[in-house]
Amino acid sequence: xxxxxxxxxxxxxxxxxxxxxxxxxxxxxxxxxxxxxxxxxxxxxxxxxxxxxxxxxxxxxxxxxxxxxxxxxxxxxxxxxxxxxxxxxxxxxxxxxxxxxxxxxxxxxxxxxxxxxxxxxxxxxxxxxxxxxxxxxxxxxxxxxxxxxxxxxxxxxxxxxxxxxxxxxxxxxxxxxxxxxxxxxxxxxxxxxxxxxxxxxxxxxxxxxxxxxxxxxxxxxxxxxxxxxxxxxxxxxxxxxxxxxxxxxxxxxxxxxxx
Amino acid sequence: xxxxxxxxxxxxxxxxxxxxxxxxxxxxxxxxxxxxxxxxxxxxxxxxxxxxxxxxxxxxxxxxxxxxxxxxxxxxxxxxxxxxxxxxxxxxxxxxxxxxxxxxxxxxxxxxxxxxxxxxxxxxxxxxxxxxxxxxxxxxxxxxxxxxxxxxxxxxxxxxxxxxxxxxxxxxxxxxxxxxxxxxxxxxxxxxxxxxxxxxxxxxxxxxxx
Numbered sequence: 001x002x003x004x005x006x007x008x009x010x011x012x013x014x015x016x017x018x019x020x021x022x023x024x025x026x027x028x029x030x031x032x033x034x035x036x037x038x039x040x041x042x043x044x045x046x047x048x049x050x051x052x053x054x055x056x057x058x059x060x061x062x063x064x065x066x067x068x069x070x071x072x073x074x075x076x077x078x079x080x081x082x083x084x085x086x087x088x089x090x091x092x093x094x095x096x097x098x099x100x101x102x103x104x105x106x107x108x109x110x111x112x113x114x115x116x117x118x119x120x121x122x123x124x125x126x127x128x129x130x131x132x133x134x135x136x137x138x139x140x141x142x143x144x145x146x147x148x149x150x151x152x153x154x155x156x157x158x159x160x161x162x163x164x165x166x167x168x169x170x171x172x173x174x175x176x177x178x179x180x181x182x183x184x185x186x187x188x189x190x191x192x193x194x195x196x197x198x199x200x201x202x203x204x205x206x207x208x209x210x211x212x213x214x215x216x217x218x219x220x221x222x223x224x225x226x227x228x229x230x231x232x233x234x235x236x237x238x239x240x241x242x243x244x245x246x247x248x249x250x251x252x253x254x255x256x257x258x259x
Numbered sequence: 260x261x262x263x264x265x266x267x268x269x270x271x272x273x274x275x276x277x278x279x280x281x282x283x284x285x286x287x288x289x290x291x292x293x294x295x296x297x298x299x300x301x302x303x304x305x306x307x308x309x310x311x312x313x314x315x316x317x318x319x320x321x322x323x324x325x326x327x328x329x330x331x332x333x334x335x336x337x338x339x340x341x342x343x344x345x346x347x348x349x350x351x352x353x354x355x356x357x358x359x360x361x362x363x364x365x366x367x368x369x370x371x372x373x374x375x376x377x378x379x380x381x382x383x384x385x386x387x388x389x390x391x392x393x394x395x396x397x398x399x400x401x402x403x404x405x406x407x408x409x410x411x412x413x414x415x416x417x418x419x420x421x422x423x424x425x426x427x428x429x430x431x432x433x434x435x436x437x438x439x440x441x442x443x444x445x446x447x448x449x450x451x452x453x454x455x456x457x458x459x460x461x462x463x464x465x466x467x468x469x
Contacts, residue, residue, distance in 0.1 A: 034275045036391035043280070045389030048315035049456050053420075055394075055466035058412045062374050063382050064395075064467050066336045068328060068353035074343035106273045113343075117288030125284040143288040145343075179282065181289060187328050188467045192386055192393060194279040211391050212277045220276050245275045 006044075006169040008205060014042040015210045022213035036211035043207040044168050065186045070113035070147060080146040082116075082158040090140035092121025092159035094235040097195065097223060100152040101182060104245030108152025109189075115181040116156060118142045123164030123176075132164050157235065163202055175202035175209060184244035195240050196222045278392040283322050285386075286357055290324070293345035295356035297327075297368035304332060307430060307449040308381065308398065309365040312358055315457030319362025323387035325454075327354045327366055327398075334372030334379075370400060370448070378406035378413070380424075385454060394464040398452045399425045416463050423462045426450035 018040065026032055038050035083090055097116075101109040119125050119142060122134035126141050142161075146154045161176045177194040184190065196209065203209055203218075212218045220243075229237020281289075298305050308327070312320040329352050330336050342353040356364045373379045380397040399407060407413050413421055430449025455462045 035278045038391045038394075040391060043389070043391070046280075046391060047389075048318075049320065049387055049389035050391075051394065051461055051464050052315075052457055053461055053463070055464045056412075056416050057466045057468075058415050060467040061377055061412070062336060063328065063330060063380070066338065068342050068351060069338040069340055070342060071340040073340045102273060104273050104275070115289060117285060119284075126287050127284040129286075130284055141287070179279075179285070179288070181281075187382060187384075188395075190326075190384060190393065191276065191278060192281045193276060194282075208280060211279075217274075217277050220274065221279070242276045243273050245273070 005167065008169060008171055011042050011169045011172075011207055012205065015204075015207060018042065018213050019210070026214070032214040032217060033212070034214075034217055037213070040207070040211040043211055046211075060186065060188050064188050067112070067183050067185055067187050067189070069111075070183070071111060072147060075113065075145045075147050077146075080144055080154070080156050082118075082140070082142060082144045082156065084157075085141055086139040088139040090120065090137050090159050092137075092140075092162075094157070095160050096155060096157055096229050096231070096235050096237045097178065097240060098153070098155040098229055098237065099223075099240040099242065101148050101154065101184075101242045101244065102152055103184065103189070104243065108150070109148055109182075109184050109244060110150055110152060112148050112183045112185070113181075114146045114148060114154050116144045116158075116178050118158065118161040118178040119164055119176075121159050121162050123162030125164075134162070134164070160197070160236075163200075168207060173202050173205070175200040175206050180242065182242060182244060184246070186246055189244035189246055191242070191244055193242075194221060195238075197238065198222055198225055280388060280391050281324060281386040281393075283388040285324060286322075290355060290357045291343055295354055295364070295366045296345065297329075297352070297354045297366065298350060299347055300367050302369070304369050305367050306370050307365060308368055308426070308452060309363065309449070310426075310452040310454060311362045312364070312385065312387070312454045313362065313456065313458075317458065319358075320387055320456065321358060321360045321362050323358045323362065323364075323385060323390075323454075325356050325358065325364045325366075326384040326386075327368065327381050328352055328384070329368065329381040330371040330374045330379075332369050332372055334374045336374070373406065376409070376411070378403045378410040380412075383452070383454075385456075387456070390456070394456075395467065396454070396462055396464050397424055398450070400450065401425055401428050412465070420461075420463050423455070423460060426452040 120137045124134040223238035223240035226239040312323045342351040385394045
């Protein structure tokens with residue numbers, strides 16, 4: 001390893017090679033990968049942090065088939081509004097992010113915990129190791145929590161996060177995103193992920209987003225602008241549903257794949 | 260796919276949402292007061308579960324997040340509310356701890372009773388910067404060697420790697436394999452469970468989606 005950071009062109013070439021390999025496997029009839037491969041060198045931090053042995057496949061037992069219970073003793077309803085945590089209004093474009101958490105059968109994941117965290121409008125996290133020289137906003141922390149409703153629904157009011165630079169390679173920028181942490185009805189459904197915004201010009205360049213090598217899978221992380229969720233003279237609305245399939249889920253050829 | 264028309268519900272709409280890394284900046288968001296303390300430290304049967312997370316170079320990982328989920332001392336999954344807002348009394352079975360700058364995590368909990376036919380264990384979930392998708396593993400206890408012989412998950416693990424799932428007793432308490440008294444067998448013990456993401460003695464990680 002040298003101290004020289006790779007260029008974007010070098011990272012992009014690696015991204016393309018991984019994408020081509022996934023396409024080749026899918027063209028040969030392979031199931032599309034649903035998750036990123038843990039071994040994805042274009043994201044340099046993964047190189048020493050992925051297991052090299054195959055995971056050991058086992059049946060979940062009762063502990064794995066259950067999940068912790070969270071409720072309104074754990075989360076204050078006000079925690080879903082990230083714009084009211086300080087004495088003043090945060091800077092930036094106010095947005096609403098709303099959707100449902102569903103299981104693999106389309107059933108709502110009820111009364112479960114969702115946690116989010118994000119950068120502020122300038123692309124800065126309230127984290128002591130974030131060295132990006134963008135201003136902190138004294139009126140924005142960027143942390144929210146909610147408990148899903150009877151239909152698996154959730155709603156956060158927040159600020160459009162900014163893109164920000166990082167040191168994976170030269171001139172590396174993360175597309176704007178909100179981190180999500182989710183629990184299902186089984187611990188095997190546990191998920192930490194990121195929601196992105198439509199049309200971001202940084203998508204093709206970002207090795208974290210591109211670590212999901214199936215384009216259809218990547219799209220599942222993009223919130224959809226929904227004008228009906230926008231509030232007149234107040235905020236813009238994005239809709240994003242999250243699916244947590246249980247253990248024993250298997251990929252099946254879609255019945256209408258021939259359409 | 261990104262058509263703005265509302266799609267009719269169909270089987271293929273319900274496909275797993277992909278994972279993304281927890282990234283480096285979760286420290287101000289996910290850890291919370293009391294997260295590592297499933298029981299108070301002065302609780303009679305409290306144990307310490309701790310360890311260090313290492314990368315493929317054997318260097319500590321200073322930005323990992325560990326979650327545990329377990330049964331109570333009787334082997335019951337209690338599913339009580341209150342994991343995020345501990346009252347110092349109610350056991351919920353869930354804990355969360357971030358590692359310190361030396362890659363070290365610590366939980367205060369109890370040794371779970373056996374659930375079903377398996378040997379007693381704690382489910383462990385690992386998140387980290389650089390880790391695209393969390394990893395699951397299990398902590399078993401060294402004094403339960405007999406029960407390990409009939410545990411179906413341990414049986415699925417190659418014998419030469421099985422030891423990575425068994426904690427090391429490193430404190431006062433039972434842990435010498437002789438304890439039969441329940442209170443003694445669960446009391447005041449300390450167990451070390453290091454997690455090696457890669458390389459020599461790599462921890463066994465489990466895939467429950469087989």
